[in-house]
Structure formats: structure tokens, C-alpha cells
Amino acid sequence: MNTGTKSTNDTALYGLLAEFATPGALLAAAKRTHAEGYRKVDAYSPFPIEGLAEAIHVHRNRLPRIVLIGGLVGCFVGFFFQYYAAVIDYPLNVGGRPFNSWPSFIPITFETTILFAAFTAVLAMFALNGLPQPYHPVFNVEPFERASRDRFFLCIQANDPKFDPLTTRAFLESLQPDAVHEVEP
Amino acid sequence: MAQTETLIKKLTNYRQEAPVLAPGHTYGSITDKVSAIVLTRKTPKGWIIGFTIAFAGVMMLFAALAYLFVKGVGIWGINNPVGWGFAIINLVWWIGIGHAGTLISAILLLFRQAWRTSINRFAEAMTLFAVACAGIFPLIHVGRPWLAYWLLPYPNTMALWPQTRSPLAWDVFAITTYASVSALFWYIGLLPDLATLRDRTKNRWLRLIYGFLAMGWRGSAVHWSRYETTYLLLAGLATPLVLSVHTVISFDFAMSIIPGWHATIFPPYFVAGAIYAGFAMVLILAIPLRAIYGLEDFITTVHLRNMAKIMLATGLIVAYGYAVEAFMAWYSGNQYEWYMMWNRWTGPYAPAYWALLLCNLLVPQLLWIEKVQSSTIWLFAISIVVSIGMWLERFVIVVTSLHRDFLPSAWGMYYPTTWDWATYLGTIGLFFALIFLFVRVLPAISIFEMRTLVPTEERK
Numbered sequence: 001m002n003t004g005t006k007s008t009n010d011t012a013l014y015g016l017l018a019e020f021a022t023p024g025a026l027l028a029a030a031k032r033t034h035a036e037g038y039r040k041v042d043a044y045s046p047f048p049i050e051g052l053a054e055a056i057h058v059h060r061n062r063l064p065r066i067v068l069i070g071g072l073v074g075c076f077v078g079f080f081f082q083y084y085a086a087v088i089d090y091p092l093n094v095g096g097r098p099f100n101s102w103p104s105f106i107p108i109t110f111e112t113t114i115l116f117a118a119f120t121a122v123l124a125m126f127a128l129n130g131l132p133q134p135y136h137p138v139f140n141v142e143p144f145e146r147a148s149r150d151r152f153f154l155c156i157q158a159n160d161p162k163f164d165p166l167t168t169r170a171f172l173e174s175l176q177p178d179a180v181h182e183v184e185p
Numbered sequence: 186m187a188q189t190e191t192l193i194k195k196l197t198n199y200r201q202e203a204p205v206l207a208p209g210h211t212y213g214s215i216t217d218k219v220s221a222i223v224l225t226r227k228t229p230k231g232w233i234i235g236f237t238i239a240f241a242g243v244m245m246l247f248a249a250l251a252y253l254f255v256k257g258v259g260i261w262g263i264n265n266p267v268g269w270g271f272a273i274i275n276l277v278w279w280i281g282i283g284h285a286g287t288l289i290s291a292i293l294l295l296f297r298q299a300w301r302t303s304i305n306r307f308a309e310a311m312t313l314f315a316v317a318c319a320g321i322f323p324l325i326h327v328g329r330p331w332l333a334y335w336l337l338p339y340p341n342t343m344a345l346w347p348q349t350r351s352p353l354a355w356d357v358f359a360i361t362t363y364a365s366v367s368a369l370f371w372y373i374g375l376l377p378d379l380a381t382l383r384d385r386t387k388n389r390w391l392r393l394i395y396g397f398l399a400m401g402w403r404g405s406a407v408h409w410s411r412y413e414t415t416y417l418l419l420a421g422l423a424t425p426l427v428l429s430v431h432t433v434i435s436f437d438f439a440m441s442i443i444p445g446w447h448a449t450i451f452p453p454y455f456v457a458g459a460i461y462a463g464f465a466m467v468l469i470l471a472i473p474l475r476a477i478y479g480l481e482d483f484i485t486t487v488h489l490r491n492m493a494k495i496m497l498a499t500g501l502i503v504a505y506g507y508a509v510e511a512f513m514a515w516y517s518g519n520q521y522e523w524y525m526m527w528n529r530w531t532g533p534y535a536p537a538y539w540a541l542l543l544c545n546l547l548v549p550q551l552l553w554i555e556k557v558q559s560s561t562i563w564l565f566a567i568s569i570v571v572s573i574g575m576w577l578e579r580f581v582i583v584v585t586s587l588h589r590d591f592l593p594s595a596w597g598m599y600y601p602t603t604w605d606w607a608t609y610l611g612t613i614g615l616f617f618a619l620i621f622l623f624v625r626v627l628p629a630i631s632i633f634e635m636r637t638l639v640p641t642e643e644r645k
Binding site for chain 2: 064092108150
């Protein structure tokens with residue numbers, strides 16, 4: 001356990017990072033941390049763990065609604081472009097058929113709906129997650145590279161109102177992690 | 186008594202499905218094994234030989250395209266009755282091959298099929314590259330390929346718009362949307378694995394490149410939650426998309442009044458054919474891949490058998506399509522339709538038609554046999570036969586309908602030229618060259634999704 005050496009510049013800490021060996025241990029620890037009253041918390045895992053985000057962070061997922069709006073915009077853009085081209089800007093009489101021959105506009109309207117919705121989904125996911133992010137303090141911790149392999153981490157950030165270098169470390173150690181690391185900012 | 190025992194044994198074997206991941210793997214071992222293909226293992230000889238051959242194909246494609254740009258489409262075999270030749274045949278064939286990738290990654294994800302996990306990554310790459318090969322053909326067949334951008338809607342100086350009532354304009358939207366969404370889906374799926382490669386590599390430059398592509402992914406729980414929502418939404422969007430794309434491609438034919446094309450069976454029959462051809466290509470890629478890189482633990486017999494079953498099912502749907510085509514030609518009482526069918530059976534292109542029935546209908550019936558389903562050699566051979574058969578199907582549809590339509594005075598024959606073949610084989614080279622490069626520089630199997638297959642004491 002990496003318990004020694006209390007760093008002298010405790011104020012310049014990003015947070016404390018506890019390391020676990022199994023997803024179950026991380027999930028249990030995350031639930032305890034939230035129950036303890038810590039709110040500026042993040043958990044890191046090599047694959048999605050069901051219920052982990054909900055355990056540490058009360059958030060509503062706005063993505064589906066944003067994507068729906070993106071799809072509707074795409075639907076409108078696709079149809080209006082065809083309407084504009086065929087009815088307003090360049091009306092062309094093809095065998096006496098109506099200018100606004102909407103059934104033949106459906107395929108393109110459908111494709112633009114999907115196109116806009118898909119791009120909205122991806123861009124909104126990046127925007128909400130704050131990616132791309134070239135620098136993040138957790139990468140300063142050497143063993144963190146295993147977060148993309150087989151290790152599970154829980155980080156309590158120093159800007160949490162309840163954060164105290166000593167009591168928080170004691171609390172994290174009471175969760176029986178494999179190690180607790182200090183994260184430099 | 187012995188009979189009962191064998192029966193019981195057979196039944197229990199049937200009930201106990203083999204695992205989709207061989208036992209004994211941990212999160213770490215999966216990560217190491219898949220990332221080693223890219224990072225540490227020596228490039229196998231098979232890769233070098235294969236890539237060299239494929240790259241020769243790319244060069245041939247470039248030569249064929251260069252000569253085409255100089256001379257024009259007159260170098261192809263297309264002529265007055267048969268204005269659509271290899272370009273459309275190959276477009277439909279390639280697009281169809283792409284469909285299995287989306288099917289595996291999107292539809293099987295929505296149906297929560299765990300076995301898709303180890304094959305979805307390279308199947309998606311296959312989709313992307315197949316669509317790239319498909320996209321070449323409409324671009325080069327327009328006669329003046331450097332003006333192909335006229336098909337896109339933009340407020341141009343000629344005050345002209347693309348005719349959006351035409352299936353050819355629908356094609357442009359369908360294919361570009363399909364290519365873009367497939368690329369997004371593929372990249373989003375790669376993101377956590379790029380982070381893995383970034384953390385695992387010892388090389389500074391590689392870390393920089395993978396780190397740049399991974400965008401600072403760190404596996405945060407909140408990120409994962411949004412990530413999974415995005416992935417599911419993309420799957421939900423890609424599922425109707427994949428069905429619509431081949432439907433639109435079939436509209437290229439079905440919206441016309443040419444005998445043999447004007448059939449309502451076309452959309453479902455084309456979609457089924459696409460999945461059929463696509464799974465054949467997935468098997469053609471998966472079987473050497475697992476052999477060369479020793480990935481039998483990840484791509485198990487379960488995968489091979491499931492894919493064989495899907496091929497069998499879609500092959501039967503395609504057979505139903507052939508039957509309906511023939512039945513409707515007769516039942517409609519339309520002499521042009523019936524003549525078209527008769528011409529397919531006995532006309533100058535009859536050998537192609539019977540060969541297609543042999544390849545798509547008869548040979549795949551071997552897949553009913555359990556031994557064939559789990560034999561790599563048999564599956565590989567059948568997949569190649571099906572690929573050829575699906576290409577013949579498009580050839581028969583395009584050429585037999587056009588070369589004898591309504592008036593005998595407008596009949597003619599179509600013979601592909603050397604340049605037709607060079608372009609077609611060249612795109613096959615391009616496809617495989619891209620696949621070889623992909624396998625070398627990116628994880629061919631989704632690492633983070635494979636980790637979720639590892640049984641743990643917490644996981645029920």
C-alpha cells in the first residue's frame with residue numbers, strides 16, 4: 001500500500017485516487033463514497049460498468065433528447081431542400097405531376113434525418129464529455145495506465161467541500177483498495 | 186440402450202452451447218493478446234505476402250482509372266442497349282458486402298447478441314472499405330468524373346438542382362449517409378481501444394498518434410454512461426439505415442419499367458442478398474485472420490456456426506426472391522416479363538443464370554450439415570462460392586434485362602473488356618489492401634467489449 005509520505009504541498013493536490021482490482025469492489029466503493037457525502041468524485045474503468053455513473057453522480061442523460069432534435073432538424077432540412085429545389089427555385093413539370101411530389105422526397109428526407117441525428121449523437125457525446133481533452137491530472141499517476149487494461153479507480157477530487165487530505169485518505173483506505181495514490185494537478 | 190444414450194448425449198451437447206470466449210481469459214490477457222497484434226508482435230509472413238498482392242491490385246486500379254480518365258467510358262464494354270455494365274454491377278455487389286458489418290455491429294447489438302463482440306470491429310472496417318470501393322463506381326461511371334460533385338445539392342451558378350425525384354439522386358444521399366454513419370460508428374467504437382493502445386505502447390511517436398486519436402479518453406464512469414447511450418443510439422439509427430440503403434439501391438432498378446427490374450420483391454430481396462454476400466465476406470476475412478493471429482479463443486466455432494446459419498437463412502430468402510421473380514413474370518401475363526425470364530433461362534447469358542443458381546442456391550445447402558458449419562475449410566470455400574454467386578446475380582439482373590428489352594431492333598450483346606475486369610479486380614485489391622493495413626495498425630477485435638465477456642464473481 002502506498003500510504004507513506006504526506007506531501008508538504010497538500011493544497012496543490014488534484015485529488016486522491018484509490019485503486020481496485022475488480023469492478024464489484026469499485027462499484028461498492030463508489031456507492032459508499034456517495035453515501036458519505038462526497039460529490040466531486042469520478043470512477044475510471046476499462047469497460048462500462050452498469051450503474052457506476054449513477055452511483056457517484058446524479059445526472060440526467062440529455063443525449064437522447066439532443067439526438068431527437070438533431071434528427072428532426074435533419075428531417076426538416078432534407079425535405080425543405082427538395083421542396084425549395086422542386087417547387088420554388090426550379091419548378092419542372094414532369095408529365096403533369098405535382099411540383100411537391102412528396103412521396104418521391106421521402107428517401108432523401110429519411111437519409112438526412114439519420115445523417116443529422118448520427119452526427120448530433122457523436123458531437124453531443126464529445127461536447128458533454130468535454131473531449132477532446134489533451135491533459136488530465138489522473139494521467140500523472142503512473143499505475144493509472146492500467147485503467148485501460150484491467151484496473152479500476154475511484155478519484156475524490158480536492159475541490160470537494162468535504163475533502164480533507166487526511167480524513168479522505170483514511171476514508172478511502174477504509175474501502176480496502178489495493179493502493180491510494182495522490183493525484184498531482 | 187446405447188441409442189438412448191447417444192440421443193441424450195446429443196441433446197445435452199445441443200443445449201450446452203460453447204462459450205463465445207474460450208475459458209481462462211482475464212481482462213489483462215485479452216488486452217495484451219489483441220493489442221500485441223498491433224504493438225509488439227512481428228508482422229507475420231502471411232501479412233506481407235497478402236499485402237503485396239493486394240497492393241499490386243491497387244496499382245492496377247490506378248492504371249485502369251488513369252486510362253479511363255484519359256479515354257472516357259468508351260474503354261468499357263457498355264454500349265447502346267446495355268448502358269449499365271460493370272460499374273453498376275460492382276456498385277451493388279460492394280455495397281451489399283458492406284451490409285453485414287453494420288448488421289453485426291448494430292442489429293446484433295440491439296438484440297444483445299454477445300457473440301457479435303469479437304467480430305464486429307473488423308466487420309465494421311469491412312463495411313467502410315466495401316463502401317469506399319462501391320463509391321468509386323458511381324463516381325467514375327458518370328463520364329466526366331471530375332464533375333461528379335454536380336450530384337451534390339449546393340446553390341450552384343447554373344441555378345440547377347439535382348433531380349431529387351430520381352433514384353440516382355437518392356443513391357447519392359443514401360451512400361454518402363451510409364459511409365459517414367459507418368465511419369462514425371467505427372471511430373466511436375475504436376475510441377476506448379485507442380486509449381488502450383496509447384497506454385500500452387512504449388514508442389513515443391505511437392503514443393502521440395494513438396493519444397491524439399483517443400482524444401484523452403480515460404474511462405470515466407460518466408463518460409462511459411454517455412458513451413454507451415451514444416453507441417446504442419447510433420446502432421438504432423444505423424439499423425434502419427442499412428435496410429434503407431439497399432432498398433434505395435434496388436430502387437435504381439425497380440423505379441424503371443424495364444422488364445425484370447420493375448418488381449416489388451426487389452427491396453427485401455436485395456437486402457437479404459446483401460446480408461448473404463456480406464456474411465460470406467466476413468467469413469472470408471475471419472477464417473484467415475483467426476488462423477494467422479491465433480485468435481481461435483476469441484473467434485470460436487460458435488461464431489462460425491452462427492454466421493453459417495445466417496448465411497443459410499438469408500440464402501433461402503434470396504432463393505425465395507428468385508422464385509417470386511419467375512412466378513411474377515409468368516403470373517403477370519406480361520409478354521415482355523415472361524420473355525425476359527425465358528431469355529434468362531435459355532438466352533445467351535443462360536450459363537451465368539444457371540451458375541448463379543448453383544452458387545447461391547445449391548452449394549450453400551451444404552450449410553445444413555453440422556460438420557460443414559464448424560469446418561473452416563468448408564466455410565471458406567462456400568463463402569467464396571457465395572461471393573461469386575452474388576456477383577453473378579447482379580450481372581444477370583443488369584445485363585439480361587437491358588440487352589433485350591422491348592423491341593428486337595434494339596437488342597444487343599454486352600461483353601466486359603479488359604478494362605472492366607482491371608477496374609473490378611483493382612477494387613478487390615484496394616479492399617484487401619485496406620483490410621491488411623487496418624489489421625496491422627488498429628485492434629481488429631474490440632478489446633473493451635471483449636473485457637465485458639470475462640466472467641467475474643460479481644457478474645451473474
